Amino acid sequence: MIWEAPCFTEADRLEVRWWAALHEAGHVAGAVILLHDKTADAVVLPDGRGMTYFKRSRPIMPLLTFDEILQVAAGTAAEALAAKHPKPVEAPAIPAQSAVNAPERAARQAAAAKDMEKTLSDAVRVARWCCEGRLDEPEKWAWRRILITHYARSFAADHAGLVLKVARKLYCTGYVGPAELKEIFEGQEQ
Numbered sequence: 001m002i003w004e005a006p007c008f009t010e011a012d013r014l015e016v017r018w019w020a021a022l023h024e025a026g027h028v029a030g031a032v033i034l035l036h037d038k039t040a041d042a043v044v045l046p047d048g049r050g051m052t053y054f055k056r057s058r059p060i061m062p063l064l065t066f067d068e069i070l071q072v073a074a075g076t077a078a079e080a081l082a083a084k085h086p087k088p089v090e091a092p093a094i095p096a097q098s099a100v101n102a103p104e105r106a107a108r109q110a111a112a113a114k115d116m117e118k119t120l121s122d123a124v125r126v127a128r129w130c131c132e133g134r135l136d137e138p139e140k141w142a143w144r145r146i147l148i149t150h151y152a153r154s155f156a157a158d159h160a161g162l163v164l165k166v167a168r169k170l171y172c173t174g175y176v177g178p179a180e181l182k183e184i185f186e187g188q189e190q
């Protein structure tokens with residue numbers, strides 16, 4: 001699961017990092033809530049790119065289940081939360097210098113920078129899911145695209161509180177792992 005955008009100014013760079021944090025937080029919330037996988041961890045790199053790892057990640061076919069593709073689509077859907085929830089106002093720590101989870105984060109950031117090169121984009125995964133077995137029935141794959149987008153937006157809106165908690169931590173420290181997830185999700189909706 002990757003999110004990537006060009007950066008132009010320092011202000012843009014921080015904005016991009018907030019969008020990336022929201023995107024990865026959408027994937028993380030999807031992993032925990034839809035797939036009951038609390039082993040997920042996510043990084044946002046200093047350059048604003050991000051990546052989420054979780055146990056049930058499937059880089060290629062077979063066809064994903066509805067909940068699995070919803071977890072993929074939840075990343076992009078969660079970005080819409082930026083419209084109502086601006087990035088944290090406190091001066092963010094630069095992820096590379098933050099002391100929080102330094103070893104885990106450093107390892108994940110190094111891996112993510114390489115993994116991004118060979119990972120399918122969310123858009124490709126969703127497109128394949130929509131088209132799988134239906135290439136000659138465009139009304140069916142078009143409908144599936146509308147359906148998954150709608151459900152992903154609903155998921156992000158319904159779990160906005162959790163997504164924002166994960167995103168704020170990602171934005172400020174560059175890393176969220178199982179220990180942070182336990183703290184954030186424990187005692188909350190599942």
Ligand SMILES: [Zn+2]
Pocket residue numbers: 001002003023027072075076122
């Ligand atoms: Zn993604």
